[in-house]
Amino acid sequence: MTSVSVRDLSLNFGAVTVLDKLNLDINHGEFLVLLGSSGCGKSTLLNCIAGLLDVSEGQIFIKDRNVTWEEPKDRGIGMVFQSYALYPQMSVEKNLSFGLQVARVPQAEIDKRVARAAEILQIQPLLRRKPAELSGGQRQRVAIGRALVRDVDVFLFDEPLSNLDAKLRSELRVEIKRLHQSLKNTMIYVTHDQIEALTLADRIAVMKGGVIQQLADPMTIYNAPENLFVAGFIGSPSMNFFRGEVAARDGRSFVQAGGVAFDVTAYPARTRLQPGQKVVLGLRPEHVKVDEAGAGDAAHQAVVDIEEPMGADNLLWLTLAGQSMSVRIAGQRRYKPGTAVRLSFDMGVASIFDAASENRL
Amino acid sequence: MLNLVANNSMVTEHEAAPDRITSGPRGPKPRRTLSRRNIVVYGTLIVVALYYLLPLYVMIMTSLKGMPEIRVGNIFAPPVEITFEPWVKAWAQACTGLNCDGLSRGFWNSVRITVPSVIISIAIASINGYALANWRFKGADLFFTILIVGAFIPYQVMIYPIVIVLREMGVYGTLTGLIIVHTIFGMPILTLLFRNYFAGLPEELFKAARVDGAGFWTIYLKIMLPMSLPIFVVAMILQVTGIWNDFLFGVVFTRPEYYPMTVQLNNIVNSVQGVKEYNVNMAATLLTGLVPLTIYFISGRLFVRGIAAGAVKG
Numbered sequence: 001m002t003s004v005s006v007r008d009l010s011l012n013f014g015a016v017t018v019l020d021k022l023n024l025d026i027n028h029g030e031f032l033v034l035l036g037s038s039g040c041g042k043s044t045l046l047n048c049i050a051g052l053l054d055v056s057e058g059q060i061f062i063k064d065r066n067v068t069w070e071e072p073k074d075r076g077i078g079m080v081f082q083s084y085a086l087y088p089q090m091s092v093e094k095n096l097s098f099g100l101q102v103a104r105v106p107q108a109e110i111d112k113r114v115a116r117a118a119e120i121l122q123i124q125p126l127l128r129r130k131p132a133e134l135s136g137g138q139r140q141r142v143a144i145g146r147a148l149v150r151d152v153d154v155f156l157f158d159e160p161l162s163n164l165d166a167k168l169r170s171e172l173r174v175e176i177k178r179l180h181q182s183l184k185n186t187m188i189y190v191t192h193d194q195i196e197a198l199t200l201a202d203r204i205a206v207m208k209g210g211v212i213q214q215l216a217d218p219m220t221i222y223n224a225p226e227n228l229f230v231a232g233f234i235g236s237p238s239m240n241f242f243r244g245e246v247a248a249r250d251g252r253s254f255v256q257a258g259g260v261a262f263d264v265t266a267y268p269a270r271t272r273l274q275p276g277q278k279v280v281l282g283l284r285p286e287h288v289k290v291d292e293a294g295a296g297d298a299a300h301q302a303v304v305d306i307e308e309p310m311g312a313d314n315l316l317w318l319t320l321a322g323q324s325m326s327v328r329i330a331g332q333r334r335y336k337p338g339t340a341v342r343l344s345f346d347m348g349v350a351s352i353f354d355a356a357s358e359n360r361l
Numbered sequence: 362m363l364n365l366v367a368n369n370s371m372v373t374e375h376e377a378a379p380d381r382i383t384s385g386p387r388g389p390k391p392r393r394t395l396s397r398r399n400i401v402v403y404g405t406l407i408v409v410a411l412y413y414l415l416p417l418y419v420m421i422m423t424s425l426k427g428m429p430e431i432r433v434g435n436i437f438a439p440p441v442e443i444t445f446e447p448w449v450k451a452w453a454q455a456c457t458g459l460n461c462d463g464l465s466r467g468f469w470n471s472v473r474i475t476v477p478s479v480i481i482s483i484a485i486a487s488i489n490g491y492a493l494a495n496w497r498f499k500g501a502d503l504f505f506t507i508l509i510v511g512a513f514i515p516y517q518v519m520i521y522p523i524v525i526v527l528r529e530m531g532v533y534g535t536l537t538g539l540i541i542v543h544t545i546f547g548m549p550i551l552t553l554l555f556r557n558y559f560a561g562l563p564e565e566l567f568k569a570a571r572v573d574g575a576g577f578w579t580i581y582l583k584i585m586l587p588m589s590l591p592i593f594v595v596a597m598i599l600q601v602t603g604i605w606n607d608f609l610f611g612v613v614f615t616r617p618e619y620y621p622m623t624v625q626l627n628n629i630v631n632s633v634q635g636v637k638e639y640n641v642n643m644a645a646t647l648l649t650g651l652v653p654l655t656i657y658f659i660s661g662r663l664f665v666r667g668i669a670a671g672a673v674k675g
Contacts (some may be wrong), residue, residue, distance in 0.1 A: 048573060052572075073573065074571045079568070079572045083563050083570065085563060087570075099574055099575075103574050146573070
């Protein structure tokens with residue numbers, strides 16, 4: 001059962017096309033994250049779903065009802081903004097009840113819903129305060145509460161955690177996930193933070209230039225990116241890329257990149273790799289093994305340039321045959337710059353893209 | 362033995378080290394009150410202040426003197442005998458043309474012109490500004506451009522056409538006509554002021570209110586107005602002083618019985634019959650200037666408080 005459905009949605013500002021024939025179906029109770037760098041159209045899409053922007057072409061359905069021409073208040077949505085957007089002159093309680101008062105909900109019902117939202121978000125002690133007297137985390141909680149009291153089916157989040165410091169951000173992230181698990185509403189969440197996307201989402205839509213590049217669950221997005229953009233966008237530090245050419249020798253396949261020949265026989269290719277084909281080989285930093293090659297494994301010589309210890313793990317920047325790459329190893333394994341190491345690769349979890357189309361092979 | 366010597370030298374070094382730290386600069390850097398910079402800054406400020414305060418001083422002193430004392434000619438001297446007679450005369454007895462009831466009539470005319478003009482112009486301009494900033498209706502940019510161009514057309518060009526329009530409307534020479542003129546002429550600059558202020562408020566606040574189901578008027582009255590005290594105070598200062606000090610429109614668009622205070626002041630000061638009563642003229646001028654002055658003093662403080670309140674946005 002779809003909760004929100006976007007059909008052939010286009011949006012132009014004059015000559016500029018922000019969204020082009022975009023299709024998206026979101027299931028009931030699903031947590032969908034729209035992920036992309038700034039200017040990719042993710043917030044614009046959210047504003048279109050909310051009804052804050054008029055679409056140029058296409059349709060929007062919420063709960064199988066065509067809401068393309070409906071006012072935001074009639075769409076059955078609640079929205080949380082990056083800057084919290086609390087009404088500064090009203091107390092927290094007034095902020096929560098404002099929408100209900102505008103809709104002429106009976107006072108008893110208003111009190112009930114505000115009390116429930118306050119309990120869920122644990123903001124009862126703050127109800128009498130003004131937004132200016134709250135901390136950033138408390139403000140965002142109130143902003144979520146404002147969406148909560150509307151008793152809607154769909155929650156829209158527009159980068160809700162981007163204004164918070166790192167610690168609060170991870171705390172509230174968990175709270176939003178918990179909220180979703182207990183409410184089971186449909187949630188659409190816009191962010192540029194890939195950690196938020198990977199941790200929260202049931203499915204992630206990675207966007208670029210107004211087009212959804214890949215729509216899949218977080219693990220698929222991370223492990224099997226559909227194209228070069230998704231592969232480079234997700235993951236920190238970024239995936240290591242090696243441009244090269246497919247070669248076949250002794251019944252094994254190789255990607256010959258500069259001075260290195262990567263044995264990709266184990267790679268689960270969708271179509272057979274053709275010798276001579278120009279490809280890009282992608283390896284995540286944690287999929288490279290350092291000094292762990294067994295006797296039979298092919299190993300490559302590399303030199304440690306820089307070591308970045310991060311506590312839980314240790315990031316090494318290496319030079320492999322003139323090309324720089326990063327490798328993530330366990331935190332207690334330390335290497336001094338200049339050390340020569342032996343690398344081996346797990347090709348079962350690698351990614352290979354066509355150099356021309358940039359799509360996964 | 363050698364070890365001992367080495368130890369000794371180390372000890373002395375350790376003792377010397379704290380001395381070096383305490384003897385150096387510590388705490389806030391001292392600042393001299395009578396630095397060259399301070400002398401230049403405060404000197405300039407004092408000279409400029411005196412330059413502007415001197416005429417005011419002369420006016421107040423003269424208005425408190427009797428005519429015989431003024432004839433002595435020492436304009437900077439404080440009054441030997443303080444008299445409030447000129448003030449009373451300026452307010453209640455000074456003659457303009459045929460009627461001799463002083464400035465009081467002009468004062469009340471000015472009040473009856475200024476209060477409605479200020480309220481109406483600010484009300485309309487704030488709604489204009491809000492609509493232009495937040496509701497991007499079709500032709501909004503064109504409308505705004507026309508309004509701004511309007512601010513640059515000299516008043517004199519428009520006087521005669523407006524006289525005709527007012528005459529056709531049947532309000533020429535009345536207070537209503539003058540109020541309409543003031544409202545219209547305040548519109549470009551006030552709309553610009555409000556538009557820029559509302560455009561500076563976070564857009565997400567407006568979006569949040571729309572999701573909450575608030576319409577055009579609810580958002581304006583419940584969300585925007587309470588956040589806009591500072592800009593309303595600024596607009597009020599602009600309009601009150603502008604309209605109160607207006608002379609041209611007052612003299613062109615009204616009849617003598619509706620002349621605002623400024624026009625009446627001019628008539629008192631410039632009357633050619635009889636003796637020039639400098640003390641009465643000074644008192645009359647001070648009385649006329651009192652209203653804008655009071656507005657500055659009162660709302661200046663409000664203004665600062667308004668900005669401080671507006672600074673902590675939610």
